[in-house]
Amino acid sequence: MSKWNLIINVGRCENCYNCVIADRDEHVGNDFPGYSAPAAAVGESPIRILRRVQGSAPMVETTYLPVMCNHCDDAPCMRYAGDAIRKRDDGIVIIDPEKARGRKDILGSCPYRAIVWNEEQQVPQTWIFDAHLLDQGWQRPRCQQSCPTEVFEAVKLDDAAMERMAATEGLKVQKPELGTKPRVWYRGLERWETCFIGGSVSADIADAVECLEGAEVTLSQGGKVLTTTVTDGFGDFRFDNLAGDGGMYRVEVAHAHGSVWRDCVLSESVYLGELRLTRLAETKEETAKARPGIAHLVEGAGGGAADSRGAPMLDSDNCRSDMTHRRTSRQESRETNVARILSAAETLCAIYGSGKTNVCDIATYLKMSPANVYRFFPSKLAIYDGLVARVLEDNFPVMQPDSGRFTSAETLREFMLGLHRRVLALMRDEEKIFELLTVADDERWPAFAAHAKRVVNVVAELVEEGVRAQEFRQQDSLRAAECLCASTAALWEPKAIQNLHLRRSLITPEDLISFSVEALRNGPFQCRR
Numbered sequence: 001m002s003k004w005n006l007i008i009n010v011g012r013c014e015n016c017y018n019c020v021i022a023d024r025d026e027h028v029g030n031d032f033p034g035y036s037a038p039a040a041a042v043g044e045s046p047i048r049i050l051r052r053v054q055g056s057a058p059m060v061e062t063t064y065l066p067v068m069c070n071h072c073d074d075a076p077c078m079r080y081a082g083d084a085i086r087k088r089d090d091g092i093v094i095i096d097p098e099k100a101r102g103r104k105d106i107l108g109s110c111p112y113r114a115i116v117w118n119e120e121q122q123v124p125q126t127w128i129f130d131a132h133l134l135d136q137g138w139q140r141p142r143c144q145q146s147c148p149t150e151v152f153e154a155v156k157l158d159d160a161a162m163e164r165m166a167a168t169e170g171l172k173v174q175k176p177e178l179g180t181k182p183r184v185w186y187r188g189l190e191r192w193e194t195c196f197i198g199g200s201v202s203a204d205i206a207d208a209v210e211c212l213e214g215a216e217v218t219l220s221q222g223g224k225v226l227t228t229t230v231t232d233g234f235g236d237f238r239f240d241n242l243a244g245d246g247g248m249y250r251v252e253v254a255h256a257h258g259s260v261w262r263d264c265v266l267s268e269s270v271y272l273g274e275l276r277l278t279r280l281a282e283t284k285e286e287t288a289k290a291r292p293g294i295a296h297l298v299e300g301a302g303g304g305a306a307d308s309r310g311a312p313m314l315d316s317d318n319c320r321s322d323m324t325h326r327r328t329s330r331q332e333s334r335e336t337n338v339a340r341i342l343s344a345a346e347t348l349c350a351i352y353g354s355g356k357t358n359v360c361d362i363a364t365y366l367k368m369s370p371a372n373v374y375r376f377f378p379s380k381l382a383i384y385d386g387l388v389a390r391v392l393e394d395n396f397p398v399m400q401p402d403s404g405r406f407t408s409a410e411t412l413r414e415f416m417l418g419l420h421r422r423v424l425a426l427m428r429d430e431e432k433i434f435e436l437l438t439v440a441d442d443e444r445w446p447a448f449a450a451h452a453k454r455v456v457n458v459v460a461e462l463v464e465e466g467v468r469a470q471e472f473r474q475q476d477s478l479r480a481a482e483c484l485c486a487s488t489a490a491l492w493e494p495k496a497i498q499n500l501h502l503r504r505s506l507i508t509p510e511d512l513i514s515f516s517v518e519a520l521r522n523g524p525f526q527c528r529r
Contacts, residue, residue: 003091003183004071004129005162006141007153007171010188013049013064014356019143019152020047026130026142035132037097040120046127047143052192054269058371059198059236061269061364063191066143066151068127069093069114070174070182080109090156091183092129100124111178129154149352190241197249197264198238199272200369201231203257211235211372212277213333215255221247233337234372244268253277271369338376338386340366345387346433353432354384354439381445388440389447391433395422396451408466409517412459412484416513419455419492427497437494455492456481463520472520480520487516 027039050065071093078085084100106124130141144152171185201212217237231237252261258277344365348357363370377383427434440448460481466472489496
């Protein structure tokens with residue numbers, strides 16, 4: 001027989017409390033006979049949000065864990081309370097609001113602390129999976145219906161199918177050692193139960209401290225290598241899913257620029273800080289002590305020219321070439337990391353929206369520290385302005401249409417309608433990215449202002465061509481372009497096109513652009529500055 005189960009996606013919860021509020025909205029003051037008595041306006045909620053903060057700045061991870069009644073198949077509360085608590089055939093546990101009245105002792109029978117006391121009604125209560133709604137045909141409880149980040153997923157499967165799903169997707173329950181057989185499952189529970197070790201690797205390169213990408217990092221315990229990883233473009237590394245049992249771990253970093261190691265005791269997640277590789281600097285110091293006369297040549301030696309005594313000499317052209325190469329490499333690395341950050345922001349924004357995606361979310365997605373994100377962008381607004389610029393460039397390439405085959409009016413009309421079609425496609429296919437563009441348009445972010453200026457410039461060129469061909473009357477082409485773009489904003493500006501779409505206007509895009517283009521040709525209005 002199919003039974004209800006709830007899957008909770010750990011890591012998606014943002015502590016917005018929508019689930020708690022929705023549950024309170026459903027039950028406070030509302031009596032559902034046979035299911036639950038009216039919940040008290042003041043008191044503990046049957047749904048709670050636990051918080052765990054791991055690591056230290058700048059590598060910090062905060063996890064929120066929703067907890068509620070687990071609707072256990074072998075529920076200790078049922079064994080304790082007798083007929084005051086029953087389990088339905090669909091797996092849902094119900095505390096009878098009449099038979100359990102006055103039974104405050106029932107609270108202590110739940111090892112998960114999922115039962116709360118209603119002082120007003122003098123009855124123990126818990127989260128009932130919104131059984132009264134499911135019995136009316138609902139397919140999900142209020143917590144799932146109200147969650148903006150899709151933390152909850154209610155599924156109705158037979159026990160065998162649920163076990164297969166749990167094994168396939170790595171679902172876990174809380175406190176499995178109790179043997180209570182909960183029906184609330186967690187995806188990614190290791191984020192709550194385990195710890196991490198992280199750090200940032202740097203080195204002195206060309207008289208500057210640089211984050212070191214590609215350094216090999218090894219984690220070992222008791223002389224046995226557990227796993228290895230490499231640092232990312234920001235020099236960060238992280239080992240996840242470690243037991244916080246007080247064990248001793250060693251972290252070793254190896255790279256052409258040197259090596260370093262650290263020991264740590266892991267009872268909670270730890271950020272080791274900056275691990276600086278200094279081997280090259282130490283080599284120069286040792287060389288300076290042994291051979292002071294040529295110490296400054298150590299880095300330039302190796303295949304270069306030599307003086308009359310055979311000592312290596314610096315080639316100034318080669319030095320300049322090496323410095324240029326290093327600057328180019330750093331620039332390429334910077335561009336790569338900027339692109340990675342923008343790609344992560346776009347991915348998260350497309351799922352959750354820009355309002356619910358912050359710098360910490362982006363850093364977590366990239367498995368780096370927020371501080372490294374701020375090395376490339378000063379703020380969240382700067383990230384999203386960069387993302388807007390990229391989206392506009394990808395979706396709205398402002399290209400000069402081929403005006404040689406068509407009249408200026410036809411070319412201008414097709415150019416504006418082309419912009420209109422691309423905006424509609426984005427509104428249809430990428431709803432949350434379109435919402436970001438709407439905000440950028442409404443608040444006139446630099447990226448959107450630059451895009452609008454490019455559109456005006458293209459229109460001005462087309463107007464100028466039409467004037468030269470005597471198709472349009474004599475006029476200030478730039479001012480005319482500004483007037484045309486303003487009058488047709490509902491075709492290409494996201495905020496305006498959204499409003500026009502909502503109003504379901506009878507004016508077609510073709511009518512609007514034709515009217516505006518006709519004004520360039522014959523209209524009595526003179527665009528003047």
